[in-house]
Amino acid sequence: MYPADFRYTKDHEWIRLEGAVGTVGITDYAQQQLGDVVFVELPKPGARVKAGESFGTIESVKAVSELFSPVSGEVAEVNASLADSPEAVNRDPHGAAWLVKIRVSDAKEMTALMDSAAYQVYIAEKAKETPA
Amino acid sequence: MSPRASKPAATAGALRNSRRHVSLDEGLIFEKSAEGKRGMELPPLDVPPVDPAEAIGGSRVRDAISGFPEVSEVEVVRHFTRLSTWNYAVDLGMYPLGSCTMKYNPRVNEHIARLEGLASEHPQHPTGMAQGCLRILWDLETCLREITGMDAATFAPAAGAHGELTGLLMIRAHLEQQGNPRKTVLIPDSAHGTNPASAVIAGYGVQHIPSDSRGLVDTARLAGVVNSDVAALMLTNPNTLGLFEGEMKHIAAILHERGAQLYMDGANMNALAGIVRPGDSGVDALHLNLHKTFSTPHGGGGPGAGPVLVKQHLARYLPVPVVAITPDGHFTLDRDRPLSIGRVRAFQGNFGVLARALAYVLAYGPGIRQATEDALLNANYIRKGLEDFFDLPLSGPTMHEVVFSDARQKKNGVTTMDIAKRLIDYGFHPYTTAFPLIVSGAMMIEPTESESREECDRFIEAMRSIASEAETNPELVKTAPHSTRVGRLDEVTAARKPIFHWKP
Numbered sequence: 001m002y003p004a005d006f007r008y009t010k011d012h013e014w015i016r017l018e019g020a021v022g023t024v025g026i027t028d029y030a031q032q033q034l035g036d037v038v039f040v041e042l043p044k045p046g047a048r049v050k051a052g053e054s055f056g057t058i059e060s061v062k063a064v065s066e067l068f069s070p071v072s073g074e075v076a077e078v079n080a081s082l083a084d085s086p087e088a089v090n091r092d093p094h095g096a097a098w099l100v101k102i103r104v105s106d107a108k109e110m111t112a113l114m115d116s117a118a119y120q121v122y123i124a125e126k127a128k129e130t131p132a
Numbered sequence: 133m134s135p136r137a138s139k140p141a142a143t144a145g146a147l148r149n150s151r152r153h154v155s156l157d158e159g160l161i162f163e164k165s166a167e168g169k170r171g172m173e174l175p176p177l178d179v180p181p182v183d184p185a186e187a188i189g190g191s192r193v194r195d196a197i198s199g200f201p202e203v204s205e206v207e208v209v210r211h212f213t214r215l216s217t218w219n220y221a222v223d224l225g226m227y228p229l230g231s232c233t234m235k236y237n238p239r240v241n242e243h244i245a246r247l248e249g250l251a252s253e254h255p256q257h258p259t260g261m262a263q264g265c266l267r268i269l270w271d272l273e274t275c276l277r278e279i280t281g282m283d284a285a286t287f288a289p290a291a292g293a294h295g296e297l298t299g300l301l302m303i304r305a306h307l308e309q310q311g312n313p314r315k316t317v318l319i320p321d322s323a324h325g326t327n328p329a330s331a332v333i334a335g336y337g338v339q340h341i342p343s344d345s346r347g348l349v350d351t352a353r354l355a356g357v358v359n360s361d362v363a364a365l366m367l368t369n370p371n372t373l374g375l376f377e378g379e380m381k382h383i384a385a386i387l388h389e390r391g392a393q394l395y396m397d398g399a400n401m402n403a404l405a406g407i408v409r410p411g412d413s414g415v416d417a418l419h420l421n422l423h424k425t426f427s428t429p430h431g432g433g434g435p436g437a438g439p440v441l442v443k444q445h446l447a448r449y450l451p452v453p454v455v456a457i458t459p460d461g462h463f464t465l466d467r468d469r470p471l472s473i474g475r476v477r478a479f480q481g482n483f484g485v486l487a488r489a490l491a492y493v494l495a496y497g498p499g500i501r502q503a504t505e506d507a508l509l510n511a512n513y514i515r516k517g518l519e520d521f522f523d524l525p526l527s528g529p530t531m532h533e534v535v536f537s538d539a540r541q542k543k544n545g546v547t548t549m550d551i552a553k554r555l556i557d558y559g560f561h562p563y564t565t566a567f568p569l570i571v572s573g574a575m576m577i578e579p580t581e582s583e584s585r586e587e588c589d590r591f592i593e594a595m596r597s598i599a600s601e602a603e604t605n606p607e608l609v610k611t612a613p614h615s616t617r618v619g620r621l622d623e624v625t626a627a628r629k630p631i632f633h634w635k636p
Contacts (some may be wrong), residue, residue: 038627
């Protein structure tokens with residue numbers, strides 16, 4: 001369910017690094033929590049993003065949530081298809097519904113993120129916690 | 133838009149409170165339009181005609197409004213009257229929408245606001261001719277200062293979030309005056325969603341403070357994050373979990389020690405009025421929602437009123453004008469306030485609403501305390517009546533509202549949204565769904581003091597019955613409502629592919 005070549009944030013984003021470019025999306029857990037996604041607002045290519053800071057918003061029938069960048073860098077590409085089919089985030093959050101590709105400025109930031117096993121422990125704890 | 137043919141037989145016996153009454157089908161007003169129809173006919177012009185293009189400029193003039201419906205007077209009246217019969221209102225039944233304090237709006241408020249001298253008052257009357265209205269503002273300020281323990285007030289803000297922004301701008305002005313406006317506003321994760329938005333509009337960054345395991349602000353953690361960049365903490369008390377932040381004095385001390393301010397979101401004052409004065413606990417600024425705690429109209433556009441009350445050190449930043457009293461006892465409007473943040477709204481806010489709020493306060497007097505106690509009693513009565521049937525994620529003492537979760541019903545695929553929709557079949561307005569966000573599947577119930585024990589019992593009975601349906605017939609709940617004019621709306625498609633225009 002949670003690919004081993006991804007790294008994960010506490011805010012439920014994932015990143016897959018290939019060379020200097022990281023593909024970023026939200027996790028399956030996040031899409032379940034959000035419910036039906038109705039709108040995704042993404043930055044423009046060329047925008048600077050910082051690790052842990054907001055780079056866009058995602059709106060579901062329940063709430064509007066911020067998207068937090070796992071790493072710092074420059075937006076190389078955004079997934080334009082989400083403008084017309086935001087529901088893809090519910091269908092394929094780890095694949096076709098990636099959000100942005102970031103040209104990573106400091107690959108060392110990746111080490112601060114969780115691997116698949118750690119993330120699964122994290123969300124299992126999250127489910128038990130009260131308040132959730 | 134056609135009424136559902138029949139409701140499933142399985143629901144017929146269970147529905148106690150809800151009966152479909154006669155309500156006529158109604159299309160869009162555009163569909164009634166026929167060329168040349170008019171609501172009235174004007175007499176021939178008996179003054180020299182003026183060319184509008186000459187008077188207001190040619191570019192501002194058009195001959196016709198494209199697509200404007202042409203209908204007669206009776207068609208307009210019937211259209212809106214029919215639509216009004218589809219409404220649900222607190223005058224029809226209980227409205228337990230948590231966090232919104234949908235209390236009954238007493239008729240005496242309406243009587244007062246319609247008094248000739250108030251209803252016909254013009255906001256540009258010279259103050260000499262508006263002494264009565266200024267006195268209403270002065271008296272209301274005096275009452276609200278007493279209730280909140282604060283020193284000064286503005287009635288300009290038109291609603292709660294507008295009050296938040298006004299309060300934060302005053303805090304910003306105060307910190308700027310001291311040399312540094314600072315950068316960050318701290319907001320607990322149990323706060324109202326408007327708080328972060330107001331902070332950002334006031335030019336601040338937002339830092340969220342996670343709640344502790346009791347669902348309250350973690351003061352040890354707070355002490356660790358308050359530094360010289362922090363302008364203020366925005367605290368909702370009781371918070372959106374319906375829990376009282378009992379350490380408010382300690383929280384204020386942590387902030388004040390480092391030069392930061394404590395802003396209180398007073399949207400939940402219905403749990404405190406007459407019992408706790410936020411000003412006594414170190415709050416520097418707060419807003420009230422008169423359309424919540426003080427029984428003025430809410431929903432359907434209100435209009436709202438979000439007065440802000442501040443301590444003395446913030447009073448000089450209040451929006452202009454401020455109601456003042458001259459040495460000879462006349463009321464006046466003070467506009468000569470060089471440190472004021474300026475105007476935040478035209479005139480004196482929603483004056484008619486302010487008159488209603490004063491009527492409410494004076495009708496109750498010290499009885500406001502009992503209204504608050506009754507609101508707490510009702511919420512706890514409902515908690516007790518339902519805690520064996522629904523999951524209660526936080527066990528701290530309940531104040532004016534109680535938050536359950538759908539954890540038990542979810543095992544059968546029934547969510548908070550489904551239960552809320554089914555509640556409509558039982559004749560109640562739904563509770564607040566999926567908020568606060570920190571409780572998964574939240575069901576937030578606020579009965580207010582308006583409801584009698586009998587009405588609370590009916591609500592409890594309805595909720596218990598739905599809990600049982602969720603076990604025995606989950607499909608029935610998942611496809612609710614069944615007794616309404618239209619079935620469940622497709623909210624997802626409406627949000628993904630909204631249609632904003634009527635097209636023939």
